[in-house]
Amino acid sequence: MVKLTAYGGVFEIGGNKILLQDGDTKIFLDFGVSFNAEAEYFSGAISPRKVNGIGDYLEFGILPRLEGLYAHELIKQTEIPLKPTEYRAVIVSHAHADHVGYVQFLDASIPVHCGETSKIILSALSESGAVDLSPSLLRGFRTGDKIKVDDIEVEPIHVDHSIPGAYGFIIHTSEGTIVYTGDLRLHGAAANLTEEFVGKAAEQHPTVLLCEGTRVGQEESYKLRSEMEVKEAANKVVSNTSKLVATSFYGRDIDRLNTFYSVAAANNRKFIISMKTALLLTKLQEDIHLSIPDVLHDENILVYKKRKKTGAYDERDYYKWERPYLNKAIDHKYVHDHQSTVIIAIEPSNFAELVDIRPDPGGHYIYSMSEPHSELEVVDEEIQKNWLTHFAMELHQIHASGHAPQKDIGNIIDDIKPKTLIPIHTECPDKFKYLPKREPPKVMILQKSITETIP
Ligand SMILES: [Zn+2]
Structure with a gap:
């Protein structure tokens, strides 16, 4: 039986x-x-x-x-x-x-x-x-x-x-x-x-x-899209602005990562990812079945280093797994100074980095996730709205479901x-x-x- x-x-x-x-x-x-x-x-x-x-x-x-x-x-x-x-x-x-x-x-x-x-x-x-x-x-x-x-x-x-x-x-x-x-x-x-x-x-x-x-x-609350349509819609936002573009998507969604990576490249912008995403991409390099950008050697990718402990970006302030990325890592000042030439992927838990980055008014935020059941990382809508209003950033919801x-x-x-x-x-x-x-x-x-x- x-x-x-x-x-x-x-x-x-x-x-x-x-x-x-x-x-x-x-x-x-x-x-x-x-x-x-x-x-x-x-x-x-x-x-x-x-x-x-x-x-x-x-x-x-x-x-x-x-x-x-x-x-x-x-x-x-x-x-x-x-x-x-x-x-x-x-x-x-x-x-x-x-x-x-x-x-x-x-x-x-x-x-x-x-x-x-x-x-x-x-x-x-x-x-x-x-x-x-x-x-x-x-x-x-x-x-x-x-x-x-x-x-x-x-x-x-x-x-x-x-x-x-x-x-x-x-x-x-x-x-x-x-x-x-x-x-x-x-x-x-x-x-x-x-x-x-x-x-x-x-x-x-x-x-x-x-x-x-x-x-x-x-009830589908967001516009239904394919991954290709996400790319087109994101490209439209990026190609029409000279301000900062920030985006949130699930770090493990490699298709979405590749989408933003290529939108950045197409618009002569560097793509900034978190240390966590950098580690994931480095590990996934082993997998010959996947097309994964090589973080340590790809010039179109930069890694964001958060201010930690001493605030002096001392190597010892970072975890061992973070240290290999410090050489090509950039800080909030770099992002502030290069708003027209970067797209930054910002995890909801790292939203407060915007305080350091100080985006100029008129920037864009592409929210590219909307399935809270698959992961814990979701942004409370009201809080998201408050942050974006505070920094005068425009919200775009562009997503394709898993x-x-x-x-x-x-x-x-x-x-x-x-x-x-x-x-x-x-x-x-x-x-x-x-x-x-x-x-x-x-x-x-x-x-x-x-x-x-x-x-
Ligand atoms: Zn799933």
Whole structure:
């Protein structure tokens, strides 16, 4: 018998934690942060206490109370008995926090499989202190690999999403094939990857399709764009001004980074990135499958150094991982003096750098992110408005989603033709029954923590 239990990722966007059981074999598909569940009890001021392990998460059902799953150190003070693990693998679709963020809490003896690119991204994030995960525990895969876990065989196939190295899975079980989309889109820079996944999934005539639906039933508040249209719109802003252009996008969205990099180059502006992004790009150089600017040698890229401790830009004020970039790093004064010849990527958490930079009135700010569920870094709209008004900067919202719109999801379901369709990563699972146009599959709506047997 094959069973599925969603401990997250149902009636919510993100937080995917889907347990697949085939006989005695148990594997998790993703083990991500549930931002919504966390936000019900925790905010900037109230955060889970490290001293209580994962006790504060268990209290509010943010993490499931399962035995043999978590690191013993983290459950010592809870009523969960310490037991050897019963879980044979966690298979991670991509390196967004809502898919991988809670892996740090797991028993280290559970093998965690993720794409080779995700491994690089996670190791860069761990080096810069952005995630608390030991990269040595990760086992990398690529398209074409097969992960055997007892009688379960998982075939990862690349898909296009707003982070490189994203995968969907074709999972062969004793009761037929289950397809898991992870997060995907067809309007990005590499739609062919998603098309290949959909084609291969269709060939298997799957019993079940676990399909993401971030944008299903959602009111779209921003203009729908492709990555190409983002480039055109951003270029229009930049080519019509001689003032400073600042932009915020998710640091891990390499497509977006390449978009702004080329808009900068096309307008004879240098592109300024943060130290964190510089580290990520340097690490991703190893990945021959990606087109990544070489931070240390590319003259079109500059790295922003923040004022720290002594304020004298002393090398010792910077972390070890930041020091290689100091040679080509520039400070706020440089940005102020070169407003017409740079584009600066500014992470929301670094907004206060604008105080030092002192942009001349009439500058432009391109907000190029709008999916708060995939990462924590979002700017409160009101606060953003206050800052931009203060510095007399004009706001432009230019973004392309990491997720397929409803219409594309309908086509994907039609193409894959599963017997049973299970909506995940969506707030509107009920809407899925209206999506397919041809022979609609049976729609099965999972309830959080309730185990269902695959028909
Ligand atoms: Zn994602």
